[in-house]
Amino acid sequence: MSTSTEVTTFHPEVLVTGGKTYVDVNNDVSAPLERFPAKAWWVCFIIAVMTFGLGATLAGIMFVNGLGVLGLNQPNGWGIFIVNFVFWVGIGHAGTLISAVLFLFRQKWRTAINRSAEAMTIFAVMTALLFPVIHTGRPWYAAIWLLPYPNQRHLWVNFRSPLLWDVFAVGTYFTISLTFWFVGLIPDLATVRDRAKNSLRKTIYTVLSLGWRGSNKNWSHYESTYMILAGLSTPLVLSVHSVVSFDFATSNLPGWHTTIFPPYFVAGAIFSGFAMVVTLLVIAREVFKLKDYITLNHLEKMNKIIMATGMIVGYAYSCEFFIAWYSGSPFERFAFINRAFGPYWWAYWIMVSCNVFIPQVFWFRKARRSIPIMFVVSLFVNIGMWFERFVIVVTSLHRDFLPSNWKYYVPTWFDWGITLGSFGWFFIWFLLFCRVLPVIAMAEVKGVMNVDEGDGSHGPAPLKEVPAHG
Amino acid sequence: MDNQANVPQLAGVVGFFSDPHLLLKATAKVRDSSYPHFDAFTPYPVHGMDEAQGLKRSPLPFVTFAAGLTGCTLGFMLQYWTSVIDWPLIVGGKPFNSWPAFVPVMFECTILFAGLGTVGAMFLLNGLPNHKRKAFDPRITRDQFALMIEAPGAVEADRAEGFDERKVAEFLKSLGAKEVKSVYSEGWF
Numbered sequence: 001m002s003t004s005t006e007v008t009t010f011h012p013e014v015l016v017t018g019g020k021t022y023v024d025v026n027n028d029v030s031a032p033l034e035r036f037p038a039k040a041w042w043v044c045f046i047i048a049v050m051t052f053g054l055g056a057t058l059a060g061i062m063f064v065n066g067l068g069v070l071g072l073n074q075p076n077g078w079g080i081f082i083v084n085f086v087f088w089v090g091i092g093h094a095g096t097l098i099s100a101v102l103f104l105f106r107q108k109w110r111t112a113i114n115r116s117a118e119a120m121t122i123f124a125v126m127t128a129l130l131f132p133v134i135h136t137g138r139p140w141y142a143a144i145w146l147l148p149y150p151n152q153r154h155l156w157v158n159f160r161s162p163l164l165w166d167v168f169a170v171g172t173y174f175t176i177s178l179t180f181w182f183v184g185l186i187p188d189l190a191t192v193r194d195r196a197k198n199s200l201r202k203t204i205y206t207v208l209s210l211g212w213r214g215s216n217k218n219w220s221h222y223e224s225t226y227m228i229l230a231g232l233s234t235p236l237v238l239s240v241h242s243v244v245s246f247d248f249a250t251s252n253l254p255g256w257h258t259t260i261f262p263p264y265f266v267a268g269a270i271f272s273g274f275a276m277v278v279t280l281l282v283i284a285r286e287v288f289k290l291k292d293y294i295t296l297n298h299l300e301k302m303n304k305i306i307m308a309t310g311m312i313v314g315y316a317y318s319c320e321f322f323i324a325w326y327s328g329s330p331f332e333r334f335a336f337i338n339r340a341f342g343p344y345w346w347a348y349w350i351m352v353s354c355n356v357f358i359p360q361v362f363w364f365r366k367a368r369r370s371i372p373i374m375f376v377v378s379l380f381v382n383i384g385m386w387f388e389r390f391v392i393v394v395t396s397l398h399r400d401f402l403p404s405n406w407k408y409y410v411p412t413w414f415d416w417g418i419t420l421g422s423f424g425w426f427f428i429w430f431l432l433f434c435r436v437l438p439v440i441a442m443a444e445v446k447g448v449m450n451v452d453e454g455d456g457s458h459g460p461a462p463l464k465e466v467p468a469h470g
Numbered sequence: 471m472d473n474q475a476n477v478p479q480l481a482g483v484v485g486f487f488s489d490p491h492l493l494l495k496a497t498a499k500v501r502d503s504s505y506p507h508f509d510a511f512t513p514y515p516v517h518g519m520d521e522a523q524g525l526k527r528s529p530l531p532f533v534t535f536a537a538g539l540t541g542c543t544l545g546f547m548l549q550y551w552t553s554v555i556d557w558p559l560i561v562g563g564k565p566f567n568s569w570p571a572f573v574p575v576m577f578e579c580t581i582l583f584a585g586l587g588t589v590g591a592m593f594l595l596n597g598l599p600n601h602k603r604k605a606f607d608p609r610i611t612r613d614q615f616a617l618m619i620e621a622p623g624a625v626e627a628d629r630a631e632g633f634d635e636r637k638v639a640e641f642l643k644s645l646g647a648k649e650v651k652s653v654y655s656e657g658w659f
Contacts, residue, residue: 194612
């Protein structure tokens with residue numbers, strides 16, 4: 001090792017504000033874990049549980065009576081449940097994008113948001129997985145019949161079907177996301193363990209942290225693993241929504257049978273996921289007092305991504321129309337004219353307004369940095385992206401090739417109640433996560449903080465000496 | 471092992487540094503010294519520490535490659551065997567071995583095996599999980615940068631008499647450690 005040193009003069013971007021030290025990071029991030037939940041948390045939690053209870057009750061009645069209680073009928077064999085499945089899988093994609101893709105691009109600002117975004121991914125996929133299973137009406141069979149296993153019927157699953165690819169894609173996605181998330185949590189769980197005073201808490205976090213002690217020999221393998229998982233998750237996340245889009249794109253139905261679907265779905269997924277991250281973080285940073293970690297700069301960057309992906313989605317909408325015209329296929333042309341100006345015109349224009357027009361306010365820096373504006377926009381994007389899936393699923397099905405086969409699909413309150421219940425399920429998990437796990441990756445944030453001295457007496461200072469290599 | 475003697479086994483001497491740059495310099499000096507067993511303990515991965523410690527690059531990428539290849543092969547074999555050998559069934563007029571349709575599942579199996587294999591190998595290399603480990607200093611996961619010069623293990627201890635607790639402590643202090651303490655084995659090593 002050379003002994004020469006050189007003074008670096010660049011001033012890296014300040015990612016953590018408020019003059020925080022390493023000790024403050026531990027105290028601030030661990031605080032919500034170490035106190036009894038506040039009243040507001042209980043109110044949210046009870047609402048979430050009740051909402052989920054409503055959905056579960058309706059689902060129970062549906063299992064007893066059959067799928068007839070839903071609005072499904074010929075020609076709409078797919079309805080709100082499939083919309084919800086695609087919606088929730090899409091929500092998950094932003095978490096992986098933040099944790100894996102931004103990591104590979106060395107975007108250090110991701111450290112403030114990756115933990116909660118990855119948690120969101122996992123809970124969103126857990127929510128998504130409910131729908132195809134209950135959509136079968138007999139979930140206790142569906143849960144196992146989807147998997148290839150030797151059975152008394154001597155039959156195998158159909159490996160040529162995109163619906164089965166979905167099982168593998170979403171299953172792998174869930175497993176790898178959970179693994180990636182847990183690997184990222186290990187050092188922070190050790191931090192919580194080392195802070196624990198209560199012996200039960202100590203025991204729980206000792207088990208969860210696997211005996212991590214911050215040894216550099218361990219860090220070396222750990223960082224290698226983290227990089228590899230990021231590298232694996234990146235093609236994985238692209239494959240998942242591509243495979244979900246194959247569910248539609250491999251069919252012969254006008255409006256579904258298009259090659260643009262995989263990239264269009266992936267862009268839409270990232271778009272909706274980032275909107276959900278903004279929705280959740282705007283609340284979380286307020287409630288848990290994490291404004292110095294999840295700063296306006298972080299939110300602004302996410303808003304830029306929302307606008308960029310929103311325009312990709314807008315481009316996809318127009319491209320679909322162009323190709324429908326350019327293809328010369330009358331069925332394809334009809335499907336798209338019917339989509340925008342047919343009986344479901346309202347759904348189409350809600351989608352376009354929410355996804356393409358409203359995010360344009362982010363051209364203005366003031367709007368990108370305004371909490372109320374970004375919160376409202378992110379809610380609109382969530383609504384718009386839900387309607388995008390509604391438009392895709394419902395409008396293509398409701399008028400197919402034969403006019404005698406046309407019908408106006410109307411969801412029943414079972415559809416809506418179970419949809420609402422899925423939000424309850426998602427928020428139950430997210431609220432529990434906020435109470436029992438550190439919502440910010442403490443070890444990663446410390447790595448990007450540029451704290452001069454760690455003894456708690458100094459604030460952030462520009463990087464001073466770096467040993468020169470070679 | 472601790473029960474063999476009532477005297478706790480000396481695990482090593484640990485020095486605390488408040489600054490990662492100091493720790494990097496100190497670690498490089500220990501690497502070039504006569505103490506073969508040492509390790510740095512940090513709240514976050516410190517860049518340049520692997521070189522300062524003389525660690526080789528992690529072999530994990532090879533594990534990933536092997537596991538990914540295994541997953542891809544098994545994914546194909548599962549589909550080939552079920553669709554061609556065990557129950558050949560014509561679906562959509564396609565050949566039994568319609569391999570392009572098998573690609574998505576092969577891809578997902580590749581990722582699944584590669585990811586889980588890598589994490590499994592990382593646990594193995596790092597000796598995780600090990601719940602018997604106790605935090606020898608809770609400040610390490612907070613803001614302290616520690617360097618431990620490990621005492622020779624129980625087997626080596628009889629032969630290596632040269633490990634002098636005080637001398638090691640002096641050495642660490644000369645490297646800039648602001649606090650030095652001896653650590654006794656509590657199921658740690």
